[in-house]
Every structure is written in structure tokens, then in C-alpha cells.
Amino acid sequence: MADEDHERPAPSDLAEEAGRSFAGMSLDDVKDHAFWETQPVGQLKPELDKSGPEGPIDDPMTVDEVKKEGYHLPPSFEWCTCDVTDKKVNDEVFELLDNNYVEDDDAMFRFQYSREFLKWVLQPPGYVKDWHLGVRVVGTGKLVAFITGVPAKLSVKGKKLDLAEINFLCIHKKLRSKRLAPMLIREITRRINLSGIWQAAYTAGVVLPKPIGTARYWHRSLNVKKLVEIGFTHLHSRMTMSQTIKFFRLDKKPATPGIRPMEDKDVPAVTALLNNYLKKFAVAPVFDEEETRHHLSMRDGVVYSYVVEDPDKPGKITDFVSFYSLPSTVIQSSGGHSTLRAAYSYYNVAGKADLTRLMEDALILARQKDFDVFNCLDLMDNAQFLKDLKFGIGDGNLQYYLYNWRLHNKLGPGDIGLVLT
Amino acid sequence: MPSDAERLAGVGVAVAAVGLTTAASFYASRPGPKRWTRWLFVGGAAAAYGAYSLATWLEDQKNEAARGGDVRDALETRKKETHRGAVSSADVPSSSDEIRASDPEPPARRSQMDQLLDAVADGYDDDLDADFDRAAKFMASTTDLRLTNDQKLRVYALFKQATFGRCDQPKPRLLDGLARHAKWTAWNELGELSRDDAKEAYVELVAELRRRTEADEGGDGDGTAGDGDEGTAVDGEGDALGGLGGPVFSRPRMPFDVGDAEGDAEGGAEGGAESIGAMDPLLEACRRGDVESLRRAANFGPLDLRLADECGRTALHWAADGGHVQVATALIKMGADVDAVDDDGQTALHYAATCERAEMCRLLLESGADPDAEDADGDTPNALGAVGLAMRSPGAD
Numbered sequence A: 001m002a003d004e005d006h007e008r009p010a011p012s013d014l015a016e017e018a019g020r021s022f023a024g025m026s027l028d029d030v031k032d033h034a035f036w037e038t039q040p041v042g043q044l045k046p047e048l049d050k051s052g053p054e055g056p057i058d059d060p061m062t063v064d065e066v067k068k069e070g071y072h073l074p075p076s077f078e079w080c081t082c083d084v085t086d087k088k089v090n091d092e093v094f095e096l097l098d099n100n101y102v103e104d105d106d107a108m109f110r111f112q113y114s115r116e117f118l119k120w121v122l123q124p125p126g127y128v129k130d131w132h133l134g135v136r137v138v139g140t141g142k143l144v145a146f147i148t149g150v151p152a153k154l155s156v157k158g159k160k161l162d163l164a165e166i167n168f169l170c171i172h173k174k175l176r177s178k179r180l181a182p183m184l185i186r187e188i189t190r191r192i193n194l195s196g197i198w199q200a201a202y203t204a205g206v207v208l209p210k211p212i213g214t215a216r217y218w219h220r221s222l223n224v225k226k227l228v229e230i231g232f233t234h235l236h237s238r239m240t241m242s243q244t245i246k247f248f249r250l251d252k253k254p255a256t257p258g259i260r261p262m263e264d265k266d267v268p269a270v271t272a273l274l275n276n277y278l279k280k281f282a283v284a285p286v287f288d289e290e291e292t293r294h295h296l297s298m299r300d301g302v303v304y305s306y307v308v309e310d311p312d313k314p315g316k317i318t319d320f321v322s323f324y325s326l327p328s329t330v331i332q333s334s335g336g337h338s339t340l341r342a343a344y345s346y347y348n349v350a351g352k353a354d355l356t357r358l359m360e361d362a363l364i365l366a367r368q369k370d371f372d373v374f375n376c377l378d379l380m381d382n383a384q385f386l387k388d389l390k391f392g393i394g395d396g397n398l399q400y401y402l403y404n405w406r407l408h409n410k411l412g413p414g415d416i417g418l419v420l421t
Numbered sequence B: 001m002p003s004d005a006e007r008l009a010g011v012g013v014a015v016a017a018v019g020l021t022t023a024a025s026f027y028a029s030r031p032g033p034k035r036w037t038r039w040l041f042v043g044g045a046a047a048a049y050g051a052y053s054l055a056t057w058l059e060d061q062k063n064e065a066a067r068g069g070d071v072r073d074a075l076e077t078r079k080k081e082t083h084r085g086a087v088s089s090a091d092v093p094s095s096s097d098e099i100r101a102s103d104p105e106p107p108a109r110r111s112q113m114d115q116l117l118d119a120v121a122d123g124y125d126d127d128l129d130a131d132f133d134r135a136a137k138f139m140a141s142t143t144d145l146r147l148t149n150d151q152k153l154r155v156y157a158l159f160k161q162a163t164f165g166r167c168d169q170p171k172p173r174l175l176d177g178l179a180r181h182a183k184w185t186a187w188n189e190l191g192e193l194s195r196d197d198a199k200e201a202y203v204e205l206v207a208e209l210r211r212r213t214e215a216d217e218g219g220d221g222d223g224t225a226g227d228g229d230e231g232t233a234v235d236g237e238g239d240a241l242g243g244l245g246g247p248v249f250s251r252p253r254m255p256f257d258v259g260d261a262e263g264d265a266e267g268g269a270e271g272g273a274e275s276i277g278a279m280d281p282l283l284e285a286c287r288r289g290d291v292e293s294l295r296r297a298a299n300f301g302p303l304d305l306r307l308a309d310e311c312g313r314t315a316l317h318w319a320a321d322g323g324h325v326q327v328a329t330a331l332i333k334m335g336a337d338v339d340a341v342d343d344d345g346q347t348a349l350h351y352a353a354t355c356e357r358a359e360m361c362r363l364l365l366e367s368g369a370d371p372d373a374e375d376a377d378g379d380t381p382n383a384l385g386a387v388g389l390a391m392r393s394p395g396a397d
Helices: A011-020 A028-036 A087-100 A115-122 A180-193 A224-229 A241-248 A264-278 A289-296 A355-368 B002-029 B035-084 B091-102 B112-123 B125-141 B149-164 B178-188 B195-218 B224-235 B258-266 B281-288 B291-299 B315-322 B325-333 B348-354 B358-366 B386-392
Strands: A077-081 A109-111 A132-137 A143-156 A159-171 A200-204 A213-221 A259-261 A283-285 A303-309 A317-325 A328-334 A337-340 A342-345 A373-377 A392-403
Touching: A028 A180, A087 A109, A087 A115, A087 A143, A087 A159, A115 A143, A132 A180, A143 A180, A143 A200, A159 A180, A224 A241, A224 A337, A241 B315, A241 B348, A264 A289, A264 A303, A264 A317, A289 A303, A303 A355, A317 A355, A342 A355, A355 A373, A392 B125, B125 B149, B125 B195, B149 B178, B149 B195, B281 B291, B281 B315, B281 B325, B291 B325, B315 B325, B315 B348, B325 B358, B348 B358, B348 B386, B358 B386
Parallel strands: A159 A200, A342 A373
Antiparallel strands: A077 A132, A109 A328, A132 A143, A143 A159, A143 A283, A200 A392, A213 A373, A213 A392, A259 A303, A303 A317, A317 A342, A328 A337
């Protein structure tokens, strides 16, 4: 992994520098691949792909071999570790992401992770503060770039891997040409390696070398009038709003007998239910009880989880549904709406209940919590219910990646059991 | 060439007849009771018309015969082609002669049947919509097409033009990224291209891309790496690395077609929306809330405000549904019936209440709409909240 020191720019970097000078913008397609082609990942160009058995791509390393000092940043930038429990730092991270993180292609919406969400997702059991990496401007101290890793256990085709889940790679819009992204990835890799972790999982909208699988977003309107007003979706030209509202109308209350919010006492049962279900997927997390408690307990405004307690056998948990809250800023706000409230399907297990009915209840519960739309990837068993529950196909693909782990064949969405936040 | 001779004869007769008529009219214009010249005048005109008809008829016959011949020749050729494997190679030259002979000349004048077929084809706009939806669905669902940036931009631009019409977005700043800029430019360059034309071009482009991909897959596989690289340029914006992490932003690829879904679920009870032709311009203007178009149209004479679409929805229904208060006000002034019902027995007030359009509810109620009109399900606007909404409307007393 931590393959080379970049104090002296490699020839490819010089070429990148020249390419990027155009109008101050990066020609990232070229740059990205120049970077990713040096990394232990599957390659898009077959001639670059190191063949070998499924498993680690790099030769085994020890922690002693990992570079001890941080990579050098361009002058005027410095590394920092971001403690999101510190109110001031949490605000800085929130603002950086709020202004600079993922947008749609038409610049109408931008993800707005809440402060509470960030605290939740960045501090799972065993989290490492050093893996919350920032870049500040020397002097002003302004936070201009960010990337995070959190520890996770993943089962990849039956092998249990302790790895890092990489998230929130974000660079201030005005600094996109400064070659910061590869530096952030190298530095976080180094920090993760120092903990004796050699693999990572991450997702992205773009195709980089090389996806292990691809999933597609689907969207279910909960408040179609608002979604049309903010331009998230459009009415079919022959459909009235009235007709469309009626079409998407949901029952007021969930129908599965015994469905209720998850409580702390449910943690052992939910852990067992989840692990038993997730083992059928080629790539899926493995949760212990602490992790279930952290990732899947109900947290208002962040993550919502419900269990079905068998009415005939009190105490017996048969099913589980969950979704998390990831709102987006409406950039050109219209009709008095400034926020798109989106629920994202998380982990769902239908034991006794029918999955479609269970997910319809999830829609109803999300509607009760005032969400405007319910988003869902077509992975796990989700393809079963998307059409029946009136989801419409989205324009976003989510590419799944593993760092330093070779798989011979691309996975189908139904083989993927991992949902990142 | 007998047919040319025939035509020449026809033209000759016509010229003679016209000459005769001219002469007759000349004599007829002179003073004096010369009744016979009038008969000559009429007769000449009749003769000229007859000659013209004859010439036209002859020509149609000729075209007809030529086409019949084409079909026969083509059949003949095909028969020979299919036999060719078995028959000796001596057949080949003659068969190729026949192919040449059967190449249809463009007919000098299109027959009425052709024109009729075209007219019928023009009426099938809904076919275009269906094709477009299919193409869009294909593009939405496929991940196999490896497109160059130019192709992606073209697909993007035509899709936008077909679904939204002319580009009305502000020009993005260069800071927003190359890709966004390129997309905007591609869309904007389509200018006033009509939505139907854009749909047609989109359908053709998608078909072409599919064909190429299928051909590529059948052929050499070495385009993969290069194409993959290009693929990130548009999608990756200026910060292909910048969105690395959890979810990506996604939104529905196309407007949700209720008819489609109901068609799936209920065996097409509602009928797909795409099976219907183009929308009446009046209803379309009211749907969009285009009060200017409505006024311009009204200036040309009274509008048929009872006009309803395939679901019984009038202009006022569409205006109420969209919450277009100005349009609704204008329609009511022009005498639109506020209590007109659609096929489900719903009035404009039902629509306004369902869509929670407070100001519209107030306008309709003040214009005498019935809050207690029952629709097919027995629901009244009042039960749907119309009166409560109207009272909460900003302009309410």
C-alpha cells in the first residue's frame, strides 16, 4: 500500500500538473486513473491487473514497515485529526461538507449530513480518532479537506476481514485542483496501516479502478407534491398532481402485527437475525452486539429501526427494518422548501413477515417521520419489492470497491449485503 | 414511350380547350345577344377540366402500374434469391438485372394512399412517446453501454430537451466544473428543437448506441479500457475523487407513469398514459399555467371551455390541479363551469383540495363551486379539506 514517498513528484504527477493548469480545473479522469493505477485495486486496463488468487493484492506487510511520518502536503496546508465530539470541530466538519460535499449533476441538491449523524457514523465501537483526517490551511486554520475511516468487520465470500470503511472524502470547491485527494487517500491508508489494517471498503458514484459490484438507487415518493415543487421529480405530462398524490398515498399506520420501534433489549435478537440473514451475501458486514447497538438502535433524526415482535410469542423478534436520515440542501430553493428530507433504506430482514409488506410499513413509518422520499439500492433482496411498492428507478449508480482485495468476478447487486452511510 | 404520348395528348387537349375557352370568353364579352358563345364558354371550361382530370388519372395509373410492377419484380427477385443456392450460377446476372429493374424510382407524385398513410402515421405521436419511454427506460437500466463523452452529452441533451423543452437553466460558472458546463452547453445548443423532434432523435440515438454496443461485444474486446476511462469524465465532474464515501445523490430518471404501474398491477385498468395522443393546446397551456398563451388564444375568439381530455378533465381541472390561480381566474371569467366533473366525478375543487392548494380552493368556492359534490367514491371537496384550506389561504378574510 504505502508504496512510495511523494516528496519528489513522479513523472506522472508532473504530467498531471500540466493537465490541471487548464482554467484551474482538474482533468480528473486522467488524474484519477494515474493515481488509482498505482494502488492495490483491481484495474480497468487488463494489462495492469496483477493476476492471483482471490485475496490481498499487495504482498503482506508488517506495521513496522509502514512509514511513520505523515506524507508531505503542499506548503500552506497541514494535516489535522478531527475530533467530532468537540463541538467546534464538529461544526467545522459539518460546514465543510454542507458546502462542498456530494451534489447532483445539475447542482440542485447537495447532501447535508447532520451533526448528530456525523457523530454517530464516525464513532462506532473501536473507532480510531486518527482516522478522522482533515487538512487545514496553515495560519488561518481553516478546514479545507476531510476523509474518514471507521473500523468494520466484513465477510467477503466467507472470509472475515477487519477493514476500514472509507467515507466523506471532501475537498473544498476552490481547492479541487491542488492534488489533495490522492494525498488524503495515501495518508489515511498510512494511518489505517499503522493499526495493522490492510483492507478497505468504499463506494462512489464514479467508475474508478475497479468496482467489485454496482447497485442502482430507486426512489419512492412519500410527499410527491413537494418533490415536484423542488424539482426532485416531475409529473408525467398526462398525470394530474391530484391523481399522482392519490397514487402514492399510503395507509396511515403500518399493518404488520407487532411492529414497534427497536429497544435496547432487542439488541441480541436483532444481532442474531441480521447475521443469519447477511451471511447469504458475498459481501456483507458482520455485527457483534455492541456494533448492532451502535449502528442500529433508534436515534431520532439519524437512524430509525423497528422490530416485529411475534404477537403469539412475546419477546420473540421475527423481523427487522431500518432506514437512516440523509437530508439534502435544495440549492436553488423554491416553493419555500430549503431541505429535501430523504430516508435511505438500511438493513432489513424479513423473517416471518413478507418483505414487501414489511417495506411498505417502512414507507409508512418514514412518512410518519415526515420524510419526503424513501431511497433504496437494488441490492440484497430489495429488487423483490421495488416495483410493487412504486419505487421509480434513479439516475444514480453506486459503485462498490474493495482496497487491496482481489475478486475474480464482478458481483451482481443481489450479492451485495453492505450499505454504507 | 406510350405513357408520354398519352400525357402529351392530354396536355394538347387541355391547351386546345383553354384556347377555346379564352376565345369564347372574348366573344362573349362583346355586346349583343350571342347566347351560343356562353355555351361555348361553359363547354370549353368543362373540356379543359376533363382533359386535366384525364392527364392526372393517366399519370396515377402509370404510377400504380409501376408500383405493382415493383412488387411483382421484388417478389420475383426474392424467389430467385432463395433458389439461388440450388440453381446454377448462370442465374446470377439475370437476377441482379432484375434487382436493378426493381429499384423503385421515386414516384413523380405521391398517391392519395401514401398521403393517407402518412397522415395516419402522424397521428401516432403516442407511439413516439412509448418509444421514447422505452429508450429512456433502457438507458436508465443499462450499465453496459460504454459511451464516449460526446455520446453521453448528446444523450443527456436530447433527454433534457425531450422532457423539459428548451434549456432554461442559468449558464453554470466554470467553477462548477467542466462536465456541468459541457452538459449545459450541449442542452442549450439544441435551442428551440421541439420536444417531439428531440424525442425522435433520442430514440434513434439510443437505438444506434445499442446496435454499436452489440456489434462491439460481438467483435474485439479491446475497447474496454479506453472507453472506461472516458466514462468517468462526464460522470466524474471535476472531482471524481471528491464523492468517495457513502451514498451518491440520485433522483428518478423519469416522471412516474401512474398508468404504467396501474397497468402492471391491475391489468391496465386505467390504460397507460402513453397510449393517448398529443394533448390539446388549451389544456396543455392550463396545465403549465401559461396565462399568456391562454389570453392570446382567447383573443382569436371564444374558447371551448367544455373541452375535456381522455379522462374528462377540463381546462379548469388542469389549472386547479397545478394551482395556477391566474389561469383559473381567467377561465372562470370566460365562463368555465366550476362544477364540471371528470370521469371519476371529481370537480376542479376536488383536485384543488387533494393537492392542498389553499388559494385555489378559495377562488373556486368564491366562484360558486359546490363543496358537497360527491365523486364516484362518495368523497366531497369538503371532506377532502377544501373549505378548511380556503379559510387558511393567505388572502382569506
